[in-house]
Amino acid sequence: MKLANKFTLWFVGIILLITPISMFNTFKSIRKRIDNSEIERLKDVNSEVAHQLKNDIAPYKYTQGRPIEINRINTALPNKRVQVQKTTYNHANKADECRITVSSYFTIDGINYKISSYNYVTQSKELFNGMLQTAILKILITSLIVLLTVRLVSKKILYPFNQTLKNIQKFNIKKKQPLELVPTDTKEFRELSCFLKKMTDKAITEYGLAKEFSENASHELQTPLAILRSKLELLMETDIQHDQASLIADMQNAIEKLSRINHSLLLLTKLENHEFEITDEIDFAHYVRELMAIYEDRMAIKGLTTEAHIDAHIFIKMNASLADMLFDNLLSNAIRHNVKKGSISLTVNQTGVYISNTGCPPFCPTEELFQRFKKSNQCSNSIGLGLSIVKRICELNNFDVSYNYENGLHVLKVIFASGPSFQSSDKDIIPTALLSN
Numbered sequence: 114m115k116l117a118n119k120f121t122l123w124f125v126g127i128i129l130l131i132t133p134i135s136m137f138n139t140f141k142s143i144r145k146r147i148d149n150s151e152i153e154r155l156k157d158v159n160s161e162v163a164h165q166l167k168n169d170i171a172p173y174k175y176t177q178g179r180p181i182e183i184n185r186i187n188t189a190l191p192n193k194r195v196q197v198q199k200t201t202y203n204h205a206n207k208a209d210e211c212r213i214t215v216s217s218y219f220t221i222d223g224i225n226y227k228i229s230s231y232n233y234v235t236q237s238k239e240l241f242n243g244m245l246q247t248a249i250l251k252i253l254i255t256s257l258i259v260l261l262t263v264r265l266v267s268k269k270i271l272y273p274f275n276q277t278l279k280n281i282q283k284f285n286i287k288k289k290q291p292l293e294l295v296p297t298d299t300k301e302f303r304e305l306s307c308f309l310k311k312m313t314d315k316a317i318t319e320y321g322l323a324k325e326f327s328e329n330a331s332h333e334l335q336t337p338l339a340i341l342r343s344k345l346e347l348l349m350e351t352d353i354q355h356d357q358a359s360l361i362a363d364m365q366n367a368i369e370k371l372s373r374i375n376h377s378l379l380l381l382t383k384l385e386n387h388e389f390e391i392t393d394e395i396d397f398a399h400y401v402r403e404l405m406a407i408y409e410d411r412m413a414i415k416g417l418t419t420e421a422h423i424d425a426h427i428f429i430k431m432n433a434s435l436a437d438m439l440f441d442n443l444l445s446n447a448i449r450h451n452v453k454k455g456s457i458s459l460t461v462n463q464t465g466v467y468i469s470n471t472g473c474p475p476f477c478p479t480e481e482l483f484q485r486f487k488k489s490n491q492c493s494n495s496i497g498l499g500l501s502i503v504k505r506i507c508e509l510n511n512f513d514v515s516y517n518y519e520n521g522l523h524v525l526k527v528i529f530a531s532g533p534s535f536q537s538s539d540k541d542i543i544p545t546a547l548l549s550n
Contacts, residue, residue, distance in 0.1 A: 120267065124259045128252055136248045140241055148213060151234050152197055155215035159195075159228045163219040166226065182229040190218045190225055211235065273297035277306060289317050397427040400437050401461050408444055416454040424462045429529055431510055439506045443468050443525060446500070450523065458522075465512070465528040472523050503527075 162181055165172045172181060198214040214231040276295040284292050292313040294306040345361055353361070401423055412419055429436075447457050447470040455471035500516065503525075507514040513528040 121260055121263045124263065125256050128255050128259075132248050132252055136244055140244050143244075144240060147234055147240075148199075151213050151232055152215055155213065155230045155232060156195060156217065158230045159215060159217035162228050162230075163217070163221060163226065166219075166221050180230065184227045184229075186218075186225045186227050188225070190220065194218045270299070273299065273302045273306070277302070277309065281309065284313060289321060291317070394428045394430050395433050395436055397429050397431070397436055397440075398423050398425065398461060400433075401427075401440055404437070404440055404444055405459075408448060411448055412457070415448065415451065417448065417451060418454075418456040419459070420457070421459040422461070423459070427461060427463055435506050435510070439503060439527070440466070442500070442503050443527070446525075447523070463529070465526060467524075467526050469522045469524040471521065475518055475523075 158181070162172045162183065166183070172183065194217060196216045198216070200212045200214070201210065211234050212231055213234060214229060216227055216229040219226045219228065273295045280293055280295075292310060294310060297303055297306065341364075345364060349358070349361055405421060405423075443466065444459075447468055450472050451457065451470050452472055457468070457470045460467040504514055506512075507527060514526070516523070516525045518524070
């Protein structure tokens, strides 16, 4: 929700809260003032009639427009000499009316009198309805004014803030261009702009240093690794003993592993720095079929039974290189961490990728295997970065990835979009070599 809308809702909420309370208090006050004012008038009328009786002046039937009723009483006067009575129903007219009757007691020339006068005042219901209509009209007018003024005022006041948001959204650390901010005289916005400026400048500098370091480190490592590899190959061509050949083979394996680690770490650094841009939609099924053909010999050598169900076309918006890396890691892990004459089941469709393979149970919880250099017990030659690369690629593309070990199978799922989950069952594994597109 936009900041202007929040301000609007806040002001309208305050109006809606304050108006009923204010209206109720005003209603009570006005009703009380009207009643008290009329009671005071009726008291004055009764006093005037008593004065007329005292001066032997025949009172009129109406005094000051109020009807008068004079009664002699033979009993003692009550302690309360003025009594007020309110009625809300007129039996004669059969209508709801607010009538105030004031009775005053006097002793005139030794005779006790009860002088009563009454009048009709505005009903509470009518008064409340009138105030309610006024309050509703007030709320509507005030809300409309707030809606208009908040947008006009906020558009001017929040202009630097909105421009800063747009510039931040356009900011690309890979372009190494400093963030441009709009000058403002608002203290808070000025402090925010200053902080963002320092933060983005520092991020650009650190990104450049990290990128330069990773590229230099990768380049500098590849050169000695290539020299070591070539020297060992030359050494293997000379006359050496069996135990020496074994040591040289171990050294070659270590060099190859170091080379893979260097390549994988460089790839993860590039993924962290978002150096792979998403272009147009690609046919993911095309990359799957190509890699399946490349790995067919490795699967045959290991005697793996393979079942593959791949849709004809699977279009997703993803970087082509990352799509190739994603499935390459998934398939190579399923082969590397499998057992002799094991099986692989693969399903690839518009929803995602489902791949399961036989293998030894993992030593640690499967969710921990997404961490860097976290390895299970399946293969000692593993560098422990394959699933880290898979997870990072999925995070960059907003894919959901999960890995579970269930019913003796390693099950890994990559979900491209929301949809029905894959179901693993016995029919996923067929004990015959089958590769179907």
